[in-house]
Amino acid sequence: MVNSLAKRYEEARMIYSQLGVDTDLVLEKLAQVKISLHCWQGDDVHGFLRNEELSGGISVTGNYPGAARTPQELRQDLEKALTVIPGKHKVNLHAIYADTDEKVDLDALEPKHFKPWVEWAKEQKLGLDFNPSCFSHPNFQDGFSISHPDEKIRKFWIMHCKATRKISEYFGKELKQTCVTNFWFPDGYKDVPVDRMAPRRRMKEALDEVFSEKIDSKYNVDTIESKLFGIGSESYVVGSHEFCLSYAIKHDKAICLDVGHFHPTETISNKLSAIALFDTEILLHVSRPVRWDSDHVVIMDDELQEIAKELVRNNLLNKTHIGLDYFDASINRIAAWVIGSRNMIKAILRAMLEPTELLKEAEAKGDLTTRLVLLEELKSFPFGAIWDYYCEKMGVPVRESWLVDVKRYETDVLMKRK
Numbered sequence: 001m002v003n004s005l006a007k008r009y010e011e012a013r014m015i016y017s018q019l020g021v022d023t024d025l026v027l028e029k030l031a032q033v034k035i036s037l038h039c040w041q042g043d044d045v046h047g048f049l050r051n052e053e054l055s056g057g058i059s060v061t062g063n064y065p066g067a068a069r070t071p072q073e074l075r076q077d078l079e080k081a082l083t084v085i086p087g088k089h090k091v092n093l094h095a096i097y098a099d100t101d102e103k104v105d106l107d108a109l110e111p112k113h114f115k116p117w118v119e120w121a122k123e124q125k126l127g128l129d130f131n132p133s134c135f136s137h138p139n140f141q142d143g144f145s146i147s148h149p150d151e152k153i154r155k156f157w158i159m160h161c162k163a164t165r166k167i168s169e170y171f172g173k174e175l176k177q178t179c180v181t182n183f184w185f186p187d188g189y190k191d192v193p194v195d196r197m198a199p200r201r202r203m204k205e206a207l208d209e210v211f212s213e214k215i216d217s218k219y220n221v222d223t224i225e226s227k228l229f230g231i232g233s234e235s236y237v238v239g240s241h242e243f244c245l246s247y248a249i250k251h252d253k254a255i256c257l258d259v260g261h262f263h264p265t266e267t268i269s270n271k272l273s274a275i276a277l278f279d280t281e282i283l284l285h286v287s288r289p290v291r292w293d294s295d296h297v298v299i300m301d302d303e304l305q306e307i308a309k310e311l312v313r314n315n316l317l318n319k320t321h322i323g324l325d326y327f328d329a330s331i332n333r334i335a336a337w338v339i340g341s342r343n344m345i346k347a348i349l350r351a352m353l354e355p356t357e358l359l360k361e362a363e364a365k366g367d368l369t370t371r372l373v374l375l376e377e378l379k380s381f382p383f384g385a386i387w388d389y390y391c392e393k394m395g396v397p398v399r400e401s402w403l404v405d406v407k408r409y410e411t412d413v414l415m416k417r418k
């Protein structure tokens with residue numbers, strides 16, 4: 001097995017080297033890329049803090065058995081997933097995933113409520129990212145959180161967001177890795193509003209207050225996530241793309257682009273080179289919208305590859321944070337994590353295997369024939385041999401063999417959760 005993998009790699013290496021691509025170097029670079037694994041795939045965005053129904057216009061379908069019911073189970077499941085994903089990565093937590101016996105509400109969360117997560121992350125050598133959870137709570141009222149017309153409700157969410165940033169700072173300090181904190185608010189109207197500006201003004205002022213405390217960017221980077229519409233906010237979302245991007249650029253915040261948060265024919269891959277020119281850091285929420293922001297498991301589709309190519313071609317990997325954001329409860333949840341993560345890494349590998357300079361040269365010379373010929377021929381180059389070799393080298397199962405591990409875990413652990 002090992003020998004034949006090495007042999008196939010050697011053949012592929014020669015083929016790529018003819019176009020000037022150094023596959024050994026590519027694999028070294030690939031090993032540096034971190035993916036932030038969203039904890040919420042493990043329990044259908046439920047969390048452990050309260051027992052509320054999911055709200056905020058997002059929804060999970062399916063009832064595959066084995067969802068994690070406790071922080072311990074969620075960590076155990078994440079560990080399992082990480083054993084079959086090549087590389088060292090991060091885990092993305094939401095505030096509702098606090099690990100504590102205390103009865104504490106979102107506005108009063110403190111670093112101590114996340115201590116077990118930090119200890120675990122240290123032990124597993126993982127970074128942590130974070131999110132305030134401005135949904136699934138009685139104070140998410142009439143479709144509004146931080147831009148609600150009632151000042152008391154607004155205050156609650158402002159306090160929650162402030163508390164979140166202190167926890168992020170703690171993650172960053174303890175783990176010696178910057179924590180990315182993403183602010184997403186579901187706020188909006190189902191039907192056409194009259195006053196579109198007032199909620200945006202309230203959101204702007206609320207964010208100013210949330211960010212009034214300076215936190216060292218060594219420990220925490222804030223990102224703001226826009227959205228086009230959600231269930232219950234079909235006509236108007238306060239935090240639209242224009243709102244979030246303008247706020248981020250003006251206030252030196254990062255912008256979060258979720259693949260499913262735009263018009264159906266609009267792609268985030270086409271936005272990266274534009275935003276990056278203005279020195280704004282970017283967080284990606286890699287997801288797969290099927291006809292709407294459905295948050296399907298990430299597959300190797302055209303947009304995933306285009307995103308990866310834009311990151312590699314424009315040298316954006318060092319200023320882009322790659323997070324996953326989808327939730328599918330109709331298949332094994334650990335497999336869902338693994339499929340999306342392996343695809344993300346594989347898409348970056350494919351992008352790194354592209355002879356970008358050669359292509360850019362052809363384009364600059366106006367030789368668009370060569371550009372198209374190369375792009376099309378590259379699609380059947382032997383990147384699979386390079387990927388298999390990489391998995392083997394990184395000590396994770398090759399090709400689909402990881403499923404055996406995950407299925408065994410399903411029988412031994414997941415199916416026993418009743």
Ligand code: RNT
Nearest residue numbers: 040058131184258285325
């Ligand atoms: C919702 C946003 C948001 C959430 C998570 C749980 O449409 O994409 O990022 O999915 O924060």
Ligand code: ZN
Nearest residue numbers: 225258285325
């Ligand atoms: Zn998202």
